[in-house]
Amino acid sequence: MKKYLAVIKTEWQRQMTYRINQFTFRIGNVFDILMQIIVWTAIFQSTSSVKGYNYREIMTYIIIGWLLTFLMTNFGFESIISRHVQKGELSNFLSKPIDYVNYLIFLSIGRSSFSLSVAFLMNMMLLLIFRKNFIFSADIFMWFILVTMVLAGYFVKLFLSILVGFISFWTVDNEGMFYSIKTLERFLGGVYFPLNILPAIFLKISLVLPFVYTFYFPAQLYLGKISVLQGLLGLGTEIAWLAVLYFAMRIVWKLGIRKFESVGI
Amino acid sequence: MAAASYMSNRIEYGSYFFGKVVRFAFLLVAILAIFNHVKTMAGYSKYQVIAFFLTAFLVDTIGQALFRGIYLVREDIRKGNFDYVVSKPLNSLAYSLFRLPDFLDVIFLVPLLTLVIYTFVKLGIFSNPANILLYLVFILISTIILVALHIVSVSLTVWTMESESFIWIYRNAMFLGLFPPEIFSNPVQLIFTFAMPIIIIVAVPAKALLGILTPGMALAALAVAFVFFFGSLLLWKISLKHYSSASS
Numbered sequence: 001m002k003k004y005l006a007v008i009k010t011e012w013q014r015q016m017t018y019r020i021n022q023f024t025f026r027i028g029n030v031f032d033i034l035m036q037i038i039v040w041t042a043i044f045q046s047t048s049s050v051k052g053y054n055y056r057e058i059m060t061y062i063i064i065g066w067l068l069t070f071l072m073t074n075f076g077f078e079s080i081i082s083r084h085v086q087k088g089e090l091s092n093f094l095s096k097p098i099d100y101v102n103y104l105i106f107l108s109i110g111r112s113s114f115s116l117s118v119a120f121l122m123n124m125m126l127l128l129i130f131r132k133n134f135i136f137s138a139d140i141f142m143w144f145i146l147v148t149m150v151l152a153g154y155f156v157k158l159f160l161s162i163l164v165g166f167i168s169f170w171t172v173d174n175e176g177m178f179y180s181i182k183t184l185e186r187f188l189g190g191v192y193f194p195l196n197i198l199p200a201i202f203l204k205i206s207l208v209l210p211f212v213y214t215f216y217f218p219a220q221l222y223l224g225k226i227s228v229l230q231g232l233l234g235l236g237t238e239i240a241w242l243a244v245l246y247f248a249m250r251i252v253w254k255l256g257i258r259k260f261e262s263v264g265i
Numbered sequence: 266m267a268a269a270s271y272m273s274n275r276i277e278y279g280s281y282f283f284g285k286v287v288r289f290a291f292l293l294v295a296i297l298a299i300f301n302h303v304k305t306m307a308g309y310s311k312y313q314v315i316a317f318f319l320t321a322f323l324v325d326t327i328g329q330a331l332f333r334g335i336y337l338v339r340e341d342i343r344k345g346n347f348d349y350v351v352s353k354p355l356n357s358l359a360y361s362l363f364r365l366p367d368f369l370d371v372i373f374l375v376p377l378l379t380l381v382i383y384t385f386v387k388l389g390i391f392s393n394p395a396n397i398l399l400y401l402v403f404i405l406i407s408t409i410i411l412v413a414l415h416i417v418s419v420s421l422t423v424w425t426m427e428s429e430s431f432i433w434i435y436r437n438a439m440f441l442g443l444f445p446p447e448i449f450s451n452p453v454q455l456i457f458t459f460a461m462p463i464i465i466i467v468a469v470p471a472k473a474l475l476g477i478l479t480p481g482m483a484l485a486a487l488a489v490a491f492v493f494f495f496g497s498l499l500l501w502k503i504s505l506k507h508y509s510s511a512s513s
Contacts, residue, residue, distance in 0.1 A: 031437040038441075042307050042448035043299060050302045176280030183284040187291040197298050 010110070033126060036062045036192065051197045057223055059133040061194060063126055065219040068146075069191065070119040072153040072214050074108045074161055078178040081165025086173075090260060101162070101253055108158050137222055145231040146218050152238045153214040157185075159245035160210070166249070169256030184209075190216025210241040282369045289322060289377075292443065307447040312387045313475060314445060319381050320471040321442040324404065326377060328411040330370035332362050335419045335432060342426055351505070358501055361419050362412070388475070396476050403470035403483075409490045410466055416497035420504035435461065442467035462489045 037059065044055045053061070081104070084090040093100045127134060137143075164181055167174045186192060188202070189211035195203045206212040213234055221231040296318060300311040309317075338361050341347040351357050385391055418432035442463040446454050458464045469486045472478040 031434075031440055035440045035443075038448055038453075039444055042444070043303055045307075046303050046305060050299070171276055173277045176277040176282075176284070180280045180284035180287070183288045187287065192292070193295050193298075197302075198294060199298070202294075 005106075030122065030126075032191075033062060033066050037130070051194070052225075053194065056133050056135055058194075059130055060135040060223060061219045063123070063130060063134055064222050065191065065215045067120075067123045067127075068150055068153070068218050069189075069215050070116060070123060071150050072157050073116070073119075074112055074154070074158045077104065077108060077158065077161035078165045078174050080104075080107075081162065082168040082174050085165075085168040085256075085260065094257075101249065104162055105158065112154075135223065137224070139224075139228075141228045142221055142224075142231065145228065145235055146221060149213060149218045149221075149231075149235055149238060152235065152242050153218075156210050156238060156242050156245060157214060159242070159249050160185075162249050163245065163252060166252045166256045169252075169259045185211045185214070188212060189214050190219070194220075207237075210238065210245070213238040213241070278369055282373065285369070285373055289373075293318065307445050309445050309447075312384055315384050316388065316474055317445050317467060317471045318443050319377065319384055320404075320474070321439060321467045323374075323377055323381065324407045324411065324442075324466055324470075325436070325439050326370050326373055327404075327408055328415070330367045330374070332411070332415040333367040333370075334360075334362055334364035335415055335422070337365065338419050338422050339426070342423065347423070347508075351508070357505075358416065358419070362415055385474075390474060393476060396474050399473035399478070400470050403473050403478075403486060406486055406490045407466040407470055410462055410493050413490075413493035413497040416501055417493075420497065420500045423501075424504040424507045435463075438463050439467075445471075458485065459489065462493065465489045 040055070040058045040062070043050060044058070048054065050058070084093070090100070093103060160181065161178075164174055164178050167177055171177075188195075188206045188209055190206070195206055195212070195216050203212075206216070217226070217231075217234045220226045221228075221234070226234070293315075296314060297311070299306070300314075304310075306314050338347065341350065350360055385397070390396055414435050415432065418435070421431050438457065438461050441449070441457060446457070446464045446468045449457070454464060465486045469478060469482060472482065
């Protein structure tokens with residue numbers, strides 16, 4: 001365990017070295033959030049309700065959704081794994097008494113703990129600015145499901161990233177695949193707009209994929225637009241995805257390591 | 266060389282292309298869905314808003330098609346390979362900007378331009394060829410500003426040796442250009458007209474197309490293009506003076 005804690009500590013120090021990157025990425029996120037707030041504010045100037053959402057509900061959807069998505073985000077794991085595989089750096093891990101997949105998980109915790117603290121602070125500032133249009137909820141059951149969903153969602157996203165990273169065992173690069181999956185994750189997750197304003201087919205497809213449980217579904221739960229029971233069912237689906245992705249990750253790792261040529265040795 | 270790279274990484278670039286198409290399609294569907302609930306947005310009709318949306322994508326796609334190479338500069342610096350670039354008898358700025366054109370973005374321009382023409386038809390623009398000509402002129406001016414923004418990004422990468430963060434700020438800010446600028450408050454409009462000129466890049470050509478561009482805004486676009494272009498060249502020269510080779 002001590003060696004994995006050292007991984008977290010080292011990563012935290014590395015993140016501190018690249019502070020400008022952290023700052024600019026967060027600015028990018030702020031643009032995303034502000035754009036949604038501005039667009040929806042413009043839309044609500046000529047109507048009081050869109051598909052059952054009033055202005056306060058849509059503002060709450062955006063703020064709570066982004067807060068949750070920040071908490072579940074890991075940063076750039078696909079490229080880290082790709083680099084390890086393509087440049088032969090993976091050999092360093094194979095020769096050490098360390099499980100590579102576990103190393104990645106702890107590395108992610110180290111990365112996230114720094115980045116999330118920055119992102120969390122920025123979201124709290126947004127919450128403070130838009131507090132008049134934010135709906136606060138004190139439903140304890142809802143919070144219990146929500147927190148569990150965030151934990152499960154964090155690992156769902158991490159395992160997906162690791163899986164995409166493992167594609168590097170078979171291809172020269174994986175950035176394109178990473179970009180495609182991130183794009184699908186954002187749109188089928190309901191990051192840019194609530195999925196139920198789109199034609200019904202989008203929501204139906206989304207509900208069987210894991211992305212929806214990282215933004216749209218928990219935000220709907222928070223707003224009380226789905227019941228606690230439906231929330232539990234959603235949580236069950238998310239945990240099922242977590243298990244599927246974990247086993248898929250372990251299997252792909254075993255298959256990939258057979259293919260690994262250890263470039264540079 | 267870039268073409269050969271694309272052919273050897275078909276799955277990789279195919280995935281990128283898929284992601285771009287999905288992003289574009291989802292945003293377009295969302296705008297259409299929103300207009301099922303409202304008749305106008307900031308006073309603009311559905312097809313007028315789509316004209317802004319398509320112009321933003323058009324300009325952004327031109328930028329990505331031409332300047333993909335700047336994303337390789339940081340890695341070159343990190344490995345010390347940038348020393349070879351600056352020591353060769355070639356224009357290191359032109360090399361850094363244009364070394365990797367994105368052919369998939371060129372392909373993406375085909376459906377995009379088809380939709381632009383369809384929107385022209387829906388808005389009855391073809392009866393006013395002067396507007397189309399002005400649109401093309403201001404798209405050209407937007408491209409000059411895009412060149413300037415990419416020069417700023419590559420200059421900052423050379424200077425600070427950190428990743429191409431600036432260009433990501435621009436690319437995220439382009440999201441603001443998808444909609445008419447009137448949805449923003451006046452201070453926000455000022456920032457995105459003069460500091461990060463997304464409004465000049467997108468809204469000026471779109472407004473020229475719709476026949477609602479004011480002379481003041483047209484002059485502002487010319488001034489911003491001039492200042493950004495020559496300012497960025499100056500920054501590039503300064504950044505080269507501050508460049509400290511990673512390999513020495």
